[in-house]
Amino acid sequence: MSAQELHPLSKYIRKGAPPQTHCSGCGNGMIAQSFLRAVDDLGIQKEKIVCVAGIGCSGWIPSPLFDMDTLHVTHGRPIAFATGVKLGNPNLEVVVFTGDGDASAIGGNHLIHAARRNIGVKVICVNNMIYGMTGGEVAPTTPRGLKTTTTPFGNLERPFDLSRLVIGAGGTYVARWTTYHIAALVAAMKKALTRKGFAFLEVLSHCPVHYGRRIGISDPVEMLRWFRKQSVTIEKARGMSEQELADKFVVGEFVDIETPDLNQMYEQLFEAAKREPN
Amino acid sequence: MQGNEACALGAVAAGCRFFAFYPITPAGEIAERMSQLLPRARGVYIQMEDEIASIGSVIGASWTGLKAMTATSGPGFSLMQENIGYAVMTETPCVIVDVQRAGPSTGIVSAPMQGDVIQARHGSHGEYEIIALAPSSAQEMFNMTVRAFNIAEHYRTPVIVLADETVGHMREEVVIPSEDSLTIINRTVAPNREEASKGFLSASVAPMPVFGRGFAAHVTGSSHDEYGMRKASAPEAIDKIVRTINAKIATHAREISTLEKTMLEDADTVLVAYGSCARTAEYVLKQARQRGLRVGLLRPMGIWPFPHEDVRQALKSARRVVVLENNLGQLFPEIERAAPEGAETVFLPPEIIGTLHRPAYVLSEVAKEVR
Numbered sequence: 001m002s003a004q005e006l007h008p009l010s011k012y013i014r015k016g017a018p019p020q021t022h023c024s025g026c027g028n029g030m031i032a033q034s035f036l037r038a039v040d041d042l043g044i045q046k047e048k049i050v051c052v053a054g055i056g057c058s059g060w061i062p063s064p065l066f067d068m069d070t071l072h073v074t075h076g077r078p079i080a081f082a083t084g085v086k087l088g089n090p091n092l093e094v095v096v097f098t099g100d101g102d103a104s105a106i107g108g109n110h111l112i113h114a115a116r117r118n119i120g121v122k123v124i125c126v127n128n129m130i131y132g133m134t135g136g137e138v139a140p141t142t143p144r145g146l147k148t149t150t151t152p153f154g155n156l157e158r159p160f161d162l163s164r165l166v167i168g169a170g171g172t173y174v175a176r177w178t179t180y181h182i183a184a185l186v187a188a189m190k191k192a193l194t195r196k197g198f199a200f201l202e203v204l205s206h207c208p209v210h211y212g213r214r215i216g217i218s219d220p221v222e223m224l225r226w227f228r229k230q231s232v233t234i235e236k237a238r239g240m241s242e243q244e245l246a247d248k249f250v251v252g253e254f255v256d257i258e259t260p261d262l263n264q265m266y267e268q269l270f271e272a273a274k275r276e277p278n
Numbered sequence: 279m280q281g282n283e284a285c286a287l288g289a290v291a292a293g294c295r296f297f298a299f300y301p302i303t304p305a306g307e308i309a310e311r312m313s314q315l316l317p318r319a320r321g322v323y324i325q326m327e328d329e330i331a332s333i334g335s336v337i338g339a340s341w342t343g344l345k346a347m348t349a350t351s352g353p354g355f356s357l358m359q360e361n362i363g364y365a366v367m368t369e370t371p372c373v374i375v376d377v378q379r380a381g382p383s384t385g386i387v388s389a390p391m392q393g394d395v396i397q398a399r400h401g402s403h404g405e406y407e408i409i410a411l412a413p414s415s416a417q418e419m420f421n422m423t424v425r426a427f428n429i430a431e432h433y434r435t436p437v438i439v440l441a442d443e444t445v446g447h448m449r450e451e452v453v454i455p456s457e458d459s460l461t462i463i464n465r466t467v468a469p470n471r472e473e474a475s476k477g478f479l480s481a482s483v484a485p486m487p488v489f490g491r492g493f494a495a496h497v498t499g500s501s502h503d504e505y506g507m508r509k510a511s512a513p514e515a516i517d518k519i520v521r522t523i524n525a526k527i528a529t530h531a532r533e534i535s536t537l538e539k540t541m542l543e544d545a546d547t548v549l550v551a552y553g554s555c556a557r558t559a560e561y562v563l564k565q566a567r568q569r570g571l572r573v574g575l576l577r578p579m580g581i582w583p584f585p586h587e588d589v590r591q592a593l594k595s596a597r598r599v600v601v602l603e604n605n606l607g608q609l610f611p612e613i614e615r616a617a618p619e620g621a622e623t624v625f626l627p628p629e630i631i632g633t634l635h636r637p638a639y640v641l642s643e644v645a646k647e648v649r
Binding site for chain 2: 014016017022046048050063067068069071072073074077080081082083084085086087088089091092109110113147205265266269270272273274276
């Protein structure tokens with residue numbers, strides 16, 4: 001028996017799939033494992049899961065690694081495709097793997113509208129604060145002033161706070177953790193997967209190759225230490241000033257409310273339509 | 279009833295149970311009707327945030343096994359192009375109705391034009407074949423929408439109903455056939471995981487490994503093999519894709535893109551027209567025949583893939599070919615290529631583009647001496 005077959009999560013790995021395609025030291029492998037742990041702990045049948053992947057490093061977390069239905073789509077559009085999958089078959093657990101560029105730059109429109117609709121898809125947004133796959137270009141999440149391959153004099157723009165964006169758009173489950181907070185991350189994934197409505201889980205993922213290098217931390221373990229040092233829980237952050245929080249990552253669960261999801265609204269519509277004359 | 283309404287009725291009759299839309303003129307009535315019809319059939323009508331999302335959600339819904347459609351006009355059709363290419367690449371059946379209006383850009387929202395003919399053919403990047411049908415009446419808005427679903431399901435590919443403002447908005451009698459008299463084709467779904475694993479790139483159309491059945495289908499717009507597995511760096515893989523998905527359509531041009539032939543047997547002059555232009559051509563044909571002119575009409579009911587061989591056959595004894603299009607000649611080069619050597623081939627746009635051809639104007643052209 002090979003090492004791969006011995007691993008308790010190996011049943012979720014597609015036979016014949018190439019090993020991880022990410023750069024060495026990337027955080028995405030940890031996110032992959034966290035997700036599979038959550039699925040395994042909850043006992044969700046893998047046959048009932050559809051992974052919808054965007055373009056960018058994050059899309060390669062499920063595609064083609066997971067032994068599940070996988071729809072690897074065009075750049076920025078996984079949430080739009082996932083909306084069709086979830087409405088087409090409400091019994092499926094539809095999980096989107098998207099990056100910060102995919103979800104908030106080219107696909108920002110779909111993100112906010114999915115949150116507003118409360119469509120029951122679960123979005124795992126891998127935020128590495130840079131465009132990794134294409135060569136380290138500036139992203140809408142890159143801190144102001146950072147030098148990247150396309151901001152050689154420093155980034156002029158303010159970064160998006162993705163979780164706050166989704167909260168503003170009406171997200172019913174919103175949480176943020178980093179690849180340092182693995183236990184909390186698995187717990188949040190489990191929570192997201194059990195919510196009926198739209199869930200948004202932002203995961204700050206360490207990208208030593210493109211982002212770390214730019215902030216002078218190209219060692220992955222050092223980047224995790226940096227995540228630990230810079231992270232402040234939402235509970236603690238409530239007592240801190242904007243100034244104190246300026247360069248911090250606020251982590252934790254921001255929103256968790258139950259309100260009818262879109263599939264439930266359609267069920268009500270179908271019942272009402274039956275009673276309406278043609 | 280209106281052509282756009284007939285389109286919606288055709289879609290539901292064909293089994294469409296998912297429709298996504300972003301508001302645009304002159305396609306609005308299709309959406310209005312779908313929003314009334316679908317909830318009663320437990321189908322989903324959804325207004326998405328833009329046309330990119332509309333076609334995206336349609337493709338997603340198709341992978342759950344539903345028949346899915348979207349409708350739009352020029353500007354929205356432009357936005358959909360990338361994902362239409364994705365549907366071609368991933369062999370996803372779906373229907374896109376483009377009720378063409380005058381362009382480029384915002385143009386005139388309620389003027390007819392056949393401006394999207396080339397965009398329908400080549401709007402997405404890369405090398406691919408597309409199927410586009412061209413209805414010329416309200417009745418055909420019904421019939422061709424049904425047919426579009428049948429072809430999409432049969433070949434596992436997106437099909438475009440290339441309507442225009444005139445056929446979308448014209449009101450005329452439409453006969454809705456009874457349910458049991460309609461031919462409805464449903465996709466072949468893979469029966470088990472083994473069959474499902476080879477879910478792509480078969481010359482004879484692979485059974486579709488739809489989601490939720492334990493197939494662990496891998497669907498990607500990246501270059502892939504017949505198992506759907508990404509082959510992102512081997513040119514041999516993209517070579518196989520390009521050849522297979524193109525041949526799947528191109529070799530069936532004759533069955534897909536049928537021709538309507540009227541009085542071609544003795545015709546010296548043959549009018550060629552499709553979509554709303556064919557209505558003027560039909561009228562001119564009658565008038566010309568009354569005057570004793572030997573005129574015929576060839577109407578491609580499907581324009582992509584262009585049925586070269588059949589058009590060549592139909593035109594072989596023509597001495598003069600007059601092509602009517604409401605543009606500057608988008609299908610004309612194809613027709614010219616299929617016209618017999620030695621025949622005079624003329625392109626005739628309306629006097630004012632964005633209006634219909636004036637019959638008297640066409641008649642005067644038709645009545646000209648054959649050279």
